[in-house]
Amino acid sequence: MRYYPVFLDLVGQPCIVLGDGKFALEKAAALREAEANVRVISSRDYRPGALAGARLVVDASEDPEINRLSWEEAEAAGILINVVDRPAQCRFIAPAIVRRDPLLVAISTSGESPYLASALRVRIERWLGREWGPFVSLVGNVRRQLRARGVPIPDQTRIYRRIVNSDVRNLIRRGRPDDAAHLAVAIAQAGDYAAGRVALVGAGPGDPDLLTFKARELLADADYVLHDALIAPETLALCGPDARLEDVGKRAGLDSPRQEAITARLIELAQAGSSVVRLKGGDPFVFGRGGEELAGLVRAGVEVVVVPGVTSALAAPAAAGIPVTLRGVASSLAITTAQGGGSFDRLRDLALAADTLVVLMPRTNLAEVAAVLAEAVGGSRPAAVISNATLPNQRTVTGTLDRIARLADQAAIETPATLVVGDVVAAAPALAVLPNSSVDGGLG
Numbered sequence: 001m002r003y004y005p006v007f008l009d010l011v012g013q014p015c016i017v018l019g020d021g022k023f024a025l026e027k028a029a030a031l032r033e034a035e036a037n038v039r040v041i042s043s044r045d046y047r048p049g050a051l052a053g054a055r056l057v058v059d060a061s062e063d064p065e066i067n068r069l070s071w072e073e074a075e076a077a078g079i080l081i082n083v084v085d086r087p088a089q090c091r092f093i094a095p096a097i098v099r100r101d102p103l104l105v106a107i108s109t110s111g112e113s114p115y116l117a118s119a120l121r122v123r124i125e126r127w128l129g130r131e132w133g134p135f136v137s138l139v140g141n142v143r144r145q146l147r148a149r150g151v152p153i154p155d156q157t158r159i160y161r162r163i164v165n166s167d168v169r170n171l172i173r174r175g176r177p178d179d180a181a182h183l184a185v186a187i188a189q190a191g192d193y194a195a196g197r198v199a200l201v202g203a204g205p206g207d208p209d210l211l212t213f214k215a216r217e218l219l220a221d222a223d224y225v226l227h228d229a230l231i232a233p234e235t236l237a238l239c240g241p242d243a244r245l246e247d248v249g250k251r252a253g254l255d256s257p258r259q260e261a262i263t264a265r266l267i268e269l270a271q272a273g274s275s276v277v278r279l280k281g282g283d284p285f286v287f288g289r290g291g292e293e294l295a296g297l298v299r300a301g302v303e304v305v306v307v308p309g310v311t312s313a314l315a316a317p318a319a320a321g322i323p324v325t326l327r328g329v330a331s332s333l334a335i336t337t338a339q340g341g342g343s344f345d346r347l348r349d350l351a352l353a354a355d356t357l358v359v360l361m362p363r364t365n366l367a368e369v370a371a372v373l374a375e376a377v378g379g380s381r382p383a384a385v386i387s388n389a390t391l392p393n394q395r396t397v398t399g400t401l402d403r404i405a406r407l408a409d410q411a412a413i414e415t416p417a418t419l420v421v422g423d424v425v426a427a428a429p430a431l432a433v434l435p436n437s438s439v440d441g442g443l444g
């Protein structure tokens with residue numbers, strides 16, 4: 001690594017900008033913003049010796065001869081110098097900056113690509129809302145108070161974490177700084193920070209980019225993340241470095257006792273003061289048993305938030321280019337599961353009632369499910385099985401209901417997979433051109 005990043009305190013310090021053009025004006029303005037004592041020397045007025053006494057120099061003269069002389073002079077005198085656009089003649093480089101005073105984020109590509117530095121700056125600016133400035137000031141005030149009270153560092157850390165996970169930042173964003181300050185003070189009072197909480201968070205169908213912003217923030221700040229077996233490693237990588245991960249993925253057959261154990265573990269961790277994320281595939285309330293966990297947590301008096309996720313029931317057809325509703329083709333949709341025991345009466349009823357039927361967990365008994373549905377709505381009804389939707393290994397097989405199970409077997413379609421039945425499959429405008437789709441000739 002060539003560069004050592006620092007933030008310079010230049011308040012009242014003599015700084016010189018060489019040059020007359022736009023760059024010189026910009027550099028002088030930036031240094032003045034940092035309250036430096038700035039002198040601008042025009043290109044024609046520069047003589048060796050003019051830099052004497054300066055702490056820092058920016059040569060924006062764009063004149064190779066002046067560049068050479070200023071570099072030599074600054075080097076000989078030990079003055080920090082940046083010759084604009086000449087990396088070999090720079091003792092420092094200026095990063096792209098995101099300002100949320102007092103928070104400052106500096107971005108550098110070590111001179112490789114100013115474009116990328118500025119593109120990243122725009123992204124970080126969007127991510128770090130304006131409320132971050134006052135939020136950092138508020139946490140700074142709390143910190144001074146805690147230090148004055150002699151609160152031990154581990155307790156301070158828990159309080160900061162609790163503030164980060166609380167509504168304080170939202171209150172500032174909504175223009176209620178006084179309420180935010182009151183809440184922060186309440187959290188900082190001894191005892192109040194001991195309460196933990198659980199977030200029931202939807203992780204989406206697989207692609208980490210489909211995680212919500214809120215889910216990302218909660219993962220970054222969680223003490224514990226209890227996750228399903230199917231969550232992608234890239235998604236888990238979004239957890240903070242100190243987060244403890246527990247795979248509580250359920251196996252078929254062991255469902256009921258495991259579910260109680262998971263809820264009990266969530267309650268135990270929250271009551272011990274931890275911020276817990278319960279990360280579930282898709283949406284937590286779509287065949288995810290999130291409702292049961294919520295009920296258990298509420299009964300135990302634990303604070304809970306629910307963060308919806310993109311459900312695979314909608315994402316799988318969408319990622320395969322199948323619109324679940326389509327003008328003139330389908331205006332109603334039913335979502336169900338092929339599991340859950342009992343008869344297939346409900347499946348049959350739903351297939352008759354809705355234009356489009358989405359069946360989750362269909363893979364193990366696909367042949368049986370397809371036969372039941374074919375009996376209800378006819379074997380020529382179009383169907384699709386989409387596996388690993390939104391992931392690099394996504395695959396789609398389409399065919400009529402009476403052939404779909406065989407086609408899925410022939411194509412060795414794996415789990416997780418979702419079945420879609422309805423005319424929208426044949427009408428899907430882009431199905432044939434999407435990658436990894438095998439469209440059966442019998443369709444449409």
Ligand SMILES: C[S@@+](CC[C@H](N)C(=O)[O-])C[C@H]1O[C@@H](n2cnc3c(N)ncnc32)[C@H](O)[C@@H]1O
Binds near residue numbers: 415417419
């Ligand atoms: C226990 S259910 C949970 C559903 C989840 N809560 C949701 O909203 O997506 C698991 C089923 O979701 C479907 N599924 C999950 N991820 C999928 C994916 N990436 N592609 C296709 N289907 C998926 C499959 O039908 C799988 O058997």
